[in-house]
Amino acid sequence: MIALSLAEIAAVVGGQTHDIPDPSVQVTGPVVRDSREVVPGTLFAAFVGERVDGHDYARAVVEAGAVAVLASRPVGVPAIVVEDVQTALGALARHVVRRLGATLVALTGSAGKTSTKDLIAQVLRSKAPTVFTPGSLNNEIGLPLTALSATEETRFLVLEMGARGIGHIRYLTDLTPPRIGLVLNVGTAHIGEFGGREQIARAKGELVEALPEDGAAILNADDPLVRAMASRTKAKVVLFGESAEADVRAENVRLTDSGQPAFRLHTPSGASDVTMRLYGEHHVSNALAAAAVAHELGLSAEEIATALSEAGSLSRWRMEVTERPDGVTIVNDAYNANPESMRAALRALAAMGKGRRTWAVLGKMAELGDEALAEHDAVGRLAVRLNVSKLVAVGGIEASWLQLGAYNEGSWGEESVHVSDAQAAVDLLRSELRPGDVVLVKASRSVGLESVAQALVETGAEGEVAAR
Numbered sequence: 001m002i003a004l005s006l007a008e009i010a011a012v013v014g015g016q017t018h019d020i021p022d023p024s025v026q027v028t029g030p031v032v033r034d035s036r037e038v039v040p041g042t043l044f045a046a047f048v049g050e051r052v053d054g055h056d057y058a059r060a061v062v063e064a065g066a067v068a069v070l071a072s073r074p075v076g077v078p079a080i081v082v083e084d085v086q087t088a089l090g091a092l093a094r095h096v097v098r099r100l101g102a103t104l105v106a107l108t109g110s111a112g113k114t115s116t117k118d119l120i121a122q123v124l125r126s127k128a129p130t131v132f133t134p135g136s137l138n139n140e141i142g143l144p145l146t147a148l149s150a151t152e153e154t155r156f157l158v159l160e161m162g163a164r165g166i167g168h169i170r171y172l173t174d175l176t177p178p179r180i181g182l183v184l185n186v187g188t189a190h191i192g193e194f195g196g197r198e199q200i201a202r203a204k205g206e207l208v209e210a211l212p213e214d215g216a217a218i219l220n221a222d223d224p225l226v227r228a229m230a231s232r233t234k235a236k237v238v239l240f241g242e243s244a245e246a247d248v249r250a251e252n253v254r255l256t257d258s259g260q261p262a263f264r265l266h267t268p269s270g271a272s273d274v275t276m277r278l279y280g281e282h283h284v285s286n287a288l289a290a291a292a293v294a295h296e297l298g299l300s301a302e303e304i305a306t307a308l309s310e311a312g313s314l315s316r317w318r319m320e321v322t323e324r325p326d327g328v329t330i331v332n333d334a335y336n337a338n339p340e341s342m343r344a345a346l347r348a349l350a351a352m353g354k355g356r357r358t359w360a361v362l363g364k365m366a367e368l369g370d371e372a373l374a375e376h377d378a379v380g381r382l383a384v385r386l387n388v389s390k391l392v393a394v395g396g397i398e399a400s401w402l403q404l405g406a407y408n409e410g411s412w413g414e415e416s417v418h419v420s421d422a423q424a425a426v427d428l429l430r431s432e433l434r435p436g437d438v439v440l441v442k443a444s445r446s447v448g449l450e451s452v453a454q455a456l457v458e459t460g461a462e463g464e465v466a467a468r
Contacts, residue, residue, distance in 0.1 A: 001043070001148045002096055003028050006068055006080060009043070012095045013070070013088035015080040020068060027067050031089070031148040033141065040065035045089055046072070047141070086141060090175045093144030097176050102131075102154045104176055105293055108161045108169060108204050109184025109220075111340040112286050113138065115278070116184060117160045118314040119290035123307040127299055128155035135315050136335070138162035140171065147176050156297070163203045164193050173210035180296060181207040181235070182218040182289055186225040187340040191371055201225040211235035218292045220285070221246040240292040241285065248292040250274075250284050259352035261287075265305050267295045272305035277312050279319050279331070280348030282341075317450050319348065322457050327435035329356075332453035333442040337365045339375045343382055345442050350386040353438040357389040361425055361452055363443025364398035373401055380405025380416075391416040394425045395447055422448060426455045 007023035010016065017023055029041030035057040038044060044061040046054030046069050058075035062068075068078040070092075072085055082088040097104065105124075107117055114136050121132035131150045133142065138160040150157050161172045173181075186201045194200045208217040208229050217233045220226040221241035230237045240248040250263040261284050262275040276283055287308050294304045313320060317335035324330065329352065333345045342365060349358050360383050368375050380402040383391045391406045393399035393416070403418040419425050429439065429452075441453040 001027060001029070001031055001150070002099060002152055004096075006078070009070075009092060010080045013080065013082050013091050015070070015082040015088060018074045018079045018081050019076065020078045020080075025067055029065075029067075031070075031092070031145060033145065035061050035064070038064045038066050042066040043068060043070055045070045045085055045145075046075070047085055048072070089141065089144045089148075093147040094175050096150065097147050097157070100150055100152075100154060100157070102150060102157045103180065103297065104178045105156060105158045105180045105182070105297075106161050106173065106176070106178035106207055107158075107182035107184065107289075107293075108163065108207050109182075110187030110200060110204075111338055111344070112184050112282065113160050113162070114315050114335075115283065115313070115318055116182070116286040116289050117158055119283075119286055119308065119311050120182075120293050121158050121314070122311040123290050123294045123299065123304055124156040124158065124297065126303065126307045127294075127297075129153045130156040130158060132158035133160040136160065136162070140168075140175075143172050144175055161207060163206075166199065166203050167206070169203060169206040170210065173207060177210060177212075178207070179212060179215040180218065180293055181211050181215065181233075182293055183207060183220065183226045183229060184285070184289055185220055185223045185340070188338060188368065188371060188375065191367070191369055193367055193369070195369075197225065201229070205229045205232050208233035208235065216296045218289060218296070220289070222285075238292050238296060240288040246288075248288050248295060250288055253281065253284055255281060255351045257354070259348055263287075265291055265301060265308070267291060267301045267304065269295060270301035272301040274305045274308045276308060277310070279321060279352060280344055281351065282344035282348070317453075319345070320453075322453075324457065324459075327437075328433050328456070329438045330453050330456050331438065331440045332450060332457075333440060334445075334447075334450040334453055336445045337363075337443050339365060339368075339379065342379045342442060345440055346379070346382055346386055346388065349388060349438060349440040353389075357434070357437045358387075359390050359392060359429065359433075359437060359439040360388045361392045361394060361429070361439060361441045361449065362399070362402055363394045363447035363449050364396070366444040366446055372398060376401035377405035377408075380407075381409035384410035389415070392425050392428060393418045394422060394443065394449060394452070395420075422451050425449075425452050429456060430459055 044066045062077040215235035221239035221243040253263040320332040393402040443449040
């Protein structure tokens with residue numbers, strides 16, 4: 001964070017200082033909510049959770065080097081006491097962002113946010129110091145914490161914004177007003193909470209409504225609901241996608257033998273070839289979105305293409321590919337799942353597994369509401385159409401719908417199986433996998449299927465395991 005005294009912070013957040021001998025002492029480190037992340041100069045934000053009360057760690061974090069605690073009650077050590085820690089954190093982030101000289105880029109969408117954010121960050125940091133959302137910390141707590149990690153040297157601040165309802169993104173853009181806003185797509189993630197894709201579009205479009213006249217709205221030309229957001233912004237509109245009308249587009253899209261996308265990138269300033277290190281054709285759209293942002297910020301087509309070709313995955317359990325010494329390939333995409341990302345992952349599995357046996361170990365997609373049965377059935381059917389060798393559906397009723405869809409599409413019989421839990425899936429795979437097989441593991445985060453992928457990696461770790 002930019003250096004601020006405790007007195008300045010208290011004034012910004014409307015708090016009272018307690019047990020602070022010298023209010024001129026500065027916070028020079030990050031703002032954190034996890035006591036394990038404290039370093040000298042830190043400000044520790046004490047949140048009260050369902051299981052843990054951050055106030056209980058106040059003395060320990062100060063002993064570890066925290067300058068003070070942002071708290072909702074006095075804690076017996078230096079503290080700035082406020083009525084609501086989350087509100088105060090947001091106010092501090094808003095103040096710091098306004099003082100930064102950085103260009104703020106915000107992105108949202110139903111699928112691909114984190115992968116695209118990681119691509120944008122890697123392209124931009126090839127040009128100048130860049131701070132970006134770690135993992136998927138894209139809510140009203142994670143976003144200000146990310147913004148507060150920026151320093152005077154930061155030139156680009158890339159923030160992922162999530163939403164579970166109308167007004168959520170509006171709140172986030174008020175904390176951290178972007179100059180460039182990117183909307184990837186409008187899908188079915190959280191459709192059970194929103195009540196329909198039109199409502200999702202309404203919520204995602206709050207991002208472009210927040211842009212200034214000298215800003216830029218980066219919109220997916222291939223998604224009608226996103227493209228229609230052009231009427232909701234006073235900023236410049238830049239389109240990306242496969243449409244001939246897109247300002248940033250790809251030609252000659254193909255997959256390498258290992259399932260990595262390659263294409264000719266076209267921007268208003270020129271064209272250049274890209275061969276990505278990531279897996280799956282769905283990353284082409286993500287790359288085009290990142291390229292559109294980078295072009296708007298002054299990078300050449302050649303610079304963008306080089307950075308995209310060198311970019312890897314920065315976030316865990318997102319198409320994380322591990323080659324076991326025995327020749328089995330594990331694809332851990334178990335961080336989260338929705339119908340769009342499930343379809344993309346299955347297509348990537350099919351591309352990676354040409355000439356090899358392929359396994360799709362899939363679990364529940366959460367928060368689909370009334371669409372849950374149809375969407376799980378459709379994913380099971382797609383696995384058959386893509387000639388996946390075997391579907392392993394893991395878990396309760398939603399998993400049974402996955403298997404039923406596969407069975408009804410192809411009458412697979414023993415070629416698909418429904419198992420009760422992750423351990424049952426591990427036991428099955430350990431007994432049946434053979435060298436050369438490719439295994440995709442994917443489900444909503446609540447299912448915890450990353451344990452299956454990790455167990456399979458460890459099973460084959462008799463020699464050195466090379467993760468890519």
